[in-house]
Amino acid sequence: MAASRNAILRLINASQHSACPCHTCSAASRAHGHAHGLNQLRRFASPGVQPVEKEYAFEVAASNLRFGDGVTSEVGMDLKNMKARKVGVLTDPNIAKLRPMKNALASLEAQTDLPFEVYDRVVAEPTEESWRDAIAWARQHDFSHFLAVGGGSVIDTAKAANLFSTYKDADLMDFINAPVGKGLPIYEKLSPLIAIPTTAGTGSETTGAAILDITSRSFKTGIASRALKPVLGIVDTMNTESCPREVQISSGLDTLFHSMESYTAIPYTERVPRPSNPILRPAYQGSNPVADIFSMWALQTTVKYLPRIAKNPEDEEARRQMLLASSFAGIGFGNAGVHLCHGLSYPISGLNKKGPKHKHPGYLVNTPIIPHGVSVAITGPAVFQFTAPSSPDRHRQALAIFSNTTTSDPSITSIPDSDIGSHLYEAIARFLDGVGVPRGLKALGYTTSDVDKLVDGAIPQRRVLDLAPGIGNVAGEDGREYLTRIIERSMEY
Numbered sequence: 001m002a003a004s005r006n007a008i009l010r011l012i013n014a015s016q017h018s019a020c021p022c023h024t025c026s027a028a029s030r031a032h033g034h035a036h037g038l039n040q041l042r043r044f045a046s047p048g049v050q051p052v053e054k055e056y057a058f059e060v061a062a063s064n065l066r067f068g069d070g071v072t073s074e075v076g077m078d079l080k081n082m083k084a085r086k087v088g089v090l091t092d093p094n095i096a097k098l099r100p101m102k103n104a105l106a107s108l109e110a111q112t113d114l115p116f117e118v119y120d121r122v123v124a125e126p127t128e129e130s131w132r133d134a135i136a137w138a139r140q141h142d143f144s145h146f147l148a149v150g151g152g153s154v155i156d157t158a159k160a161a162n163l164f165s166t167y168k169d170a171d172l173m174d175f176i177n178a179p180v181g182k183g184l185p186i187y188e189k190l191s192p193l194i195a196i197p198t199t200a201g202t203g204s205e206t207t208g209a210a211i212l213d214i215t216s217r218s219f220k221t222g223i224a225s226r227a228l229k230p231v232l233g234i235v236d237t238m239n240t241e242s243c244p245r246e247v248q249i250s251s252g253l254d255t256l257f258h259s260m261e262s263y264t265a266i267p268y269t270e271r272v273p274r275p276s277n278p279i280l281r282p283a284y285q286g287s288n289p290v291a292d293i294f295s296m297w298a299l300q301t302t303v304k305y306l307p308r309i310a311k312n313p314e315d316e317e318a319r320r321q322m323l324l325a326s327s328f329a330g331i332g333f334g335n336a337g338v339h340l341c342h343g344l345s346y347p348i349s350g351l352n353k354k355g356p357k358h359k360h361p362g363y364l365v366n367t368p369i370i371p372h373g374v375s376v377a378i379t380g381p382a383v384f385q386f387t388a389p390s391s392p393d394r395h396r397q398a399l400a401i402f403s404n405t406t407t408s409d410p411s412i413t414s415i416p417d418s419d420i421g422s423h424l425y426e427a428i429a430r431f432l433d434g435v436g437v438p439r440g441l442k443a444l445g446y447t448t449s450d451v452d453k454l455v456d457g458a459i460p461q462r463r464v465l466d467l468a469p470g471i472g473n474v475a476g477e478d479g480r481e482y483l484t485r486i487i488e489r490s491m492e493y
Contacts, residue, residue, distance in 0.1 A: 096120040139168055190228070193230040288336055307434055
């Protein structure tokens with residue numbers, strides 16, 4: 001009987017760690033599940049197959065970061081210090097007209113003998129077509145260094161342009177995450193990339209992840225490799241001053257769920273297989289002690305300051321703290337990974353272009369768009385109700401943060417483990433309502449007839465689904481049943 005490698009690995013993992021994620025099954029049921037997992041493995045077994053070992057290590061990788069008011073002015077000196085010969089500068093049509101880009105270019109022009117070319121056609125929510133255009137532009141020039149000035153879409157596009165400038169003969173799908181693409185490892189050293197974020201949310205200035213919309217399949221995916229991460233992230237607190245309120249909120253929601261998903265991902269010690277070579281260790285490794293610290297600080301900070309942004313987008317302290325939170329969450333999820341909210345967000349935003357055609361207010365684009373942060377947040381209540389039984393203590397801590405208290409508060413300690421999920425559902429829903437997020441998928445134009453299409457778009461997102469408690473660590477589980485329930489539960493609240 002044939003079986004996919006991923007299915008076999010999930011079965012092996014389950015045979016070693018077979019407790020039901022709901023924590024309510026009897027010992028007899030767990031014993032039955034263990035035996036069932038072993039029996040399934042025997043169906044796939046062949047003589048001489050060695051048992052697959054679980055992961056035993058995690059790595060910490062992040063870009064160098066510099067924070068400060070007006071620190072964009074230093075980028076020209078940075079590139080000169082790096083002995084840049086020619087710089088490829090990427091931005092989008094809107095940022096190209098604003099102060100962050102003007103300051104960056106002024107810094108470059110202040111240096112002698114520092115030639116550069118500007119690409120200002122990056123689109124919000126990049127697609128295969130837009131990436132290919134940027135890659136073609138970069139391949140025409142012999143850049144020694146790259147500079148990205150913009151939000152996550154710009155930084156991710158710059159990562160792709162850098163990658164495919166080094167691999168000049170490679171096809172886009174060679175490095176796109178499997179199973180959508182080939183997911184090939186990156187062995188060559190890329191050119192240095194400096195990222196100057198103009199939004200507080202994606203954390204792309206710290207990570208090796210780059211996301212795009214595969215329009216032919218109506219979902220998003222991307223490339224994840226430590227080789228892609230910028231050598232320096234210049235986080236200038238003045239660069240979000242021109243950011244519209246709705247963009248600040250959506251970006252902040254991305255930070256919120258980066259932190260929550262990385263903190264609640266399966267532990268790195270539960271991931272299989274152990275890589276045969278360190279270069280094969282994925283960037284998204286599962287929750288780990290270092291990522292936990294960054295993720296929890298980012299969660300606490302976002303819950304405190306994002307509502308202030310929603311009330312007053314010019315709140316200087318809130319903007320500064322959200323930029324820090326974005327980078328901290330980037331370090332957290334860049335090493336631990338994300339799971340269900342992001343896995344489901346990719347078809348939610350991708351299918352919109354052919355389906356509901358929702359156009360979110362505050363975004364200066366001519367095409368339908370569900371901003372990434374909104375598409376991530378919309379399933380948040382249902383997702384964490386589902387994952388809560390896998391680690392009640394971590395979800396209890398998240399509930400305390402949303403409740404503006406601590407885990408020692410009697411109102412938190414008195415909640416049974418079995419009820420943490422429902423309480424967290426309500427707490428997240430209240431928070432989202434407070435910052436103006438549409439109340440469920442129906443508010444974005446989706447109907448119950450779209451459920452199967454949304455689930456179909458999420459199933460290929462193995463890179464993140466396999467980090468989800470209750471899916472990534474359960475025997476032979478592709479998650480379809482649970483994803484369907486989560487989508488149905490997210491239709492309205």
